[in-house]
Amino acid sequence: MKQFLICAAVILSVGAVLLLNGLVDNVQEVNSYVPEEAAETPAEPVLMPADLEALADGRDSAELTDAEVLPADLEYVFDAKFEEDGHIVEIYREFEIYRDAEGNVIKEVPTSNFEYIKYQE
Numbered sequence: 375m376k377q378f379l380i381c382a383a384v385i386l387s388v389g390a391v392l393l394l395n396g397l398v399d400n401v402q403e404v405n406s407y408v409p410e411e412a413a414e415t416p417a418e419p420v421l422m423p424a425d426l427e428a429l430a431d432g433r434d435s436a437e438l439t440d441a442e443v444l445p446a447d448l449e450y451v452f453d454a455k456f457e458e459d460g461h462i463v464e465i466y467r468e469f470e471i472y473r474d475a476e477g478n479v480i481k482e483v484p485t486s487n488f489e490y491i492k493y494q495e
Contacts, residue, residue, distance in 0.1 A: 444480065446470035450489055464491045 450466040457463070468487035472480045 444472050444474070446472050446483070448485075453488070458492075461492050461494050465489075466491070 447470070448468055449471050450468050452464065453467040454465040455462065466489045468485045468489070470483040470485060472482075474480055
């Protein structure tokens with residue numbers, strides 16, 4: 375039984391080494407390929423939804439050297455107003471607002487979130 379366990383451990387170890395060696399070679403081949411267009415184009419800012427900001431904090435700074443990450447601010451913007459059963463209903467839609475360093479709006483992306491306010495005059 376002892377010999378069987380030793381043989382199984384050796385076989386599994388050799389198999390793991392060969393498997394990992396093959397994976398490393400494949401990863402190096404994929405990482406070494408960069409298309410000509412991608413190498414020549416300047417880096418553009420990466421627009422990122424606000425709820426993904428936490429994920430970006432865990433990324434290495436080496437990944438972010440070529441591109442500036444612009445986190446989105448979530449804001450509700452007035453969308454519509456109507457009357458229903460003697461009440462006034464206002465609808466506000468959530469937008470992801472991307473701003474540059476000076477505070478100028480670069481891009482506004484509507485989300486699928488809405489808020490409703492219902493009141494009587």
